[in-house]
Amino acid sequence: MADIITFANKKGGSGKTSTVLNVGAVLGSKGNRVLLVDLDPQAHLSYWSGVNTYDTYKNIYSVIHGDYSSSEAVTTTEHGLYDIIPASTHFSHKDLKQIIDGRQVEGKLAKALIDVKDKYDIILIDTPPTVAVLTLNALVASRHVLIPVLLNFLAIEGLAQLAQNIYRINMAHNPDLRIMGIIPNQYDLRSNHARRVVSELNENFGEDMISPRIRHDIKVAEAPEARLPINLYAPKSRGAMDFSILADYVMGKINESAGVKT
Ligand SMILES: Nc1ncnc2c1ncn2[C@@H]1O[C@H](COP(=O)(O)OP(=O)(O)OP(=O)(O)O)[C@@H](O)[C@H]1O
Ligand SMILES: [Mg+2]
Structure with missing residues (x-):
């Protein structure tokens, strides 16, 4: 049965999509x-x-709406490191709200994913910076949440509120949901400010909740153009190295929560 991890942070551009795709590709390359x-x-x-x-x-x-099952909407990738259920740029926010409306709005994705859960070891969900109801659905469907953050004080200002939201979801919808970690992204080792933000994160969340950091690497920003994950686009880059270490951290946390000794 797949472990489901949502990557969330309503701050735009914090690195949700980049971490989902690159971590997913590394985990896939290791046989998951x-x-x-x-x-x-x-x-x-x-x-x-x-x-x-x-x-x-x-x-x-269309899966959430009930037109297709989740397994019908699975698309394979050319590189084969992972499969994907895609989004579509066709829907306005109003359309999306209508699609997801109805009874038990927050549980629709969880229900839809039951069909694919047995076919995968790990499911990673990328969430939008807007359309809160979609992120709520992702969190209700998940066991874990990972939070990529940029290292400046304004970027981490909303984190306490996110932690509150997760607590509320624990109470109302999904008692299993836990924060797996906070991912410092685009880390610049030379920046004193970034170091101060990291120590602030350590103080607030505890050191073991802060994942290995991802450094700024232009190769990470270039990879989408080639439509390849960083481990295939630039296997020797800093980015590839950092995402490989992050994927090990994610795997370790999954095993820890499953009670597997490593
Ligand atoms: N470690 C990195 N080094 C260099 N560029 C990066 C890195 N991580 C992300 N980026 C770039 O920063 C931008 C934002 O990253 P990304 O799209 O992953 O964030 P996001 O949280 O998914 O954004 P949104 O909230 O809009 O969905 C992208 O242009 C991406 O290529
Ligand atoms: Mg994104």
């Missing part, structure tokens, strides 16, 4: 059966994975 789910109507994850986002009619929104 990995499924990525693109919930973001910007559909960056889908595009980066080589899906034509203009004419995909089997997408995660």
Whole structure:
């Protein structure tokens, strides 16, 4: 049964999509059966994975709406490191709200994913910076949440509120949901400010909640153009090294929560 991890942070540009795709690709390269789910109507994850986002009619929104099962909407990738249920750029926010409306709005994705849970070891969900109801659905469907953050004080200002939201979801919908870690992204070793932000994170969340950091690397920003994950696009880059270490951290946390001794 797949472990489901949502990557969330409503601050735009914090690195959700980059971490989902690159961590997913590393985990896939190590023999795990990995499924990525693109919930973001910007559909960056889908595009980066080589899906034509203009004419995909089997997408995660049609799955949530009940038009297809989740396994029918699974698309394979050319590199084969993971499969993906794509998003689509066709839907306005109003359309999305209508699609997801109805009874038990927050549990629709969890229900839809039951169909694919047995076919994968790990499911990673990319969430949008907007459309809170989609992120809520992702969190209700998940066991873990990972939070990529940029290292400046304004970027981490909303984290306490996110932790509160997770606590509320624990109470109301999903008692199993836990924060797996906070991912410092685009780390600049030379910046005193970044170091101060990291120590602030350590103080507030505890050192074991802060994952290995991802340094700024232009190769990470270039990889979507080639529609390849960083481990294939630039296997010797800093980015590839950092995402490989991050994937080990994620695997370690999954095993820890499953009670597996490593
Ligand atoms: N470690 C990194 N080094 C260099 N560029 C990066 C790195 N991580 C992310 N980026 C770039 O920063 C931008 C934002 O990253 P990304 O799209 O992953 O964030 P996001 O949280 O998914 O954004 P959104 O909230 O809009 O969905 C992208 O242009 C991406 O290529
Ligand atoms: Mg994104």
